[in-house]
Amino acid sequence: MLLTSFDPFVTDFDRLVQRTFGWTDGSAAGRAGLPLDIVKRDGEVVLKFDLPGADADSIEVTTDRRMLTVAAKRTEEYGEQDRPVVRERVTGSFARKVRLAEPIDAEKVQAQYENGVLTVVLPVAEQAKAHKIEIKRPGAPELTA
Numbered sequence: 001m002l003l004t005s006f007d008p009f010v011t012d013f014d015r016l017v018q019r020t021f022g023w024t025d026g027s028a029a030g031r032a033g034l035p036l037d038i039v040k041r042d043g044e045v046v047l048k049f050d051l052p053g054a055d056a057d058s059i060e061v062t063t064d065r066r067m068l069t070v071a072a073k074r075t076e077e078y079g080e081q082d083r084p085v086v087r088e089r090v091t092g093s094f095a096r097k098v099r100l101a102e103p104i105d106a107e108k109v110q111a112q113y114e115n116g117v118l119t120v121v122l123p124v125a126e127q128a129k130a131h132k133i134e135i136k137r138p139g140a141p142e143l144t145a
Contacts, residue, residue, distance in 0.1 A: 034070060034096040045122045047098065052116035053077075053089070061111045061120055066103065070118065071095040103127065 037048045051059065051072050058073035073093045078084060103125040110121040 034072070034094050036096065036098070043124055045104075045124070047120045047122065049096070049118040049120070050116065051113070051118050054094075054113075054116070054118075056113050059113055059118060061109070061118075063104065063106045063109060066100040068098045068100060068120070068122070069095060070098075070120070072118075 035050045039046045039048075047068070049070055051074075053074050054072040055075065058071075060069075060071045062069045062071075071094065074089075074091050076091050100122070105123045105125045108123045112119050
C-alpha cells in the first residue's frame with residue numbers, strides 16, 4: 001500500500017526548504033506539528049504521529065474514501081503574568097492528510113493515543129488484498145457459474 005501526503009498550496013521551493021532545513025512558515029503546520037512514521041504489516045498499515053502536548057480530547061481521526069485526516073490542537077500553557085523569552089514550540093490547530101493508495105476497511109480502523117504518540121491501524125480492505133486465481137486446465141471439469 002502506497003501512502004502519500006500532499007499539500008497543494010506548498011510550492012516546490014517550499015518543499016525543498018522544508019526538507020533541507022526542517023522549516024515551515026506556520027501555514028504548513030501539519031508537517032511541523034504532525035511528524036509521521038508508516039509501517040506496512042501483513043494485511044494492515046500502521047501510522048504513528050508525534051503529538052506531544054496535544055489535548056487528547058481535541059484529536060480527530062477521519063477517513064473519507066481514500067483519504068485519512070488527523071487533526072489535533074495544542075494550546076498555550078502560559079499564564080497572564082508569564083512573558084515567554086523563547087517560544088519554539090508550535091501551538092494551535094494542526095491537520096495532516098494522508099492519501100491511501102488502496103481501499104481500507106473503514107469500520108475496523110483503530111486509533112490509540114499514548115505518551116504523545118497517536119497510533120492508527122488501517123486494515124486493508126479484503127478486495128484490495130492479493131487473491132490466488134485458479135487456472136482452468138484442459139480435461140478438467142467445467143466450472144459452473
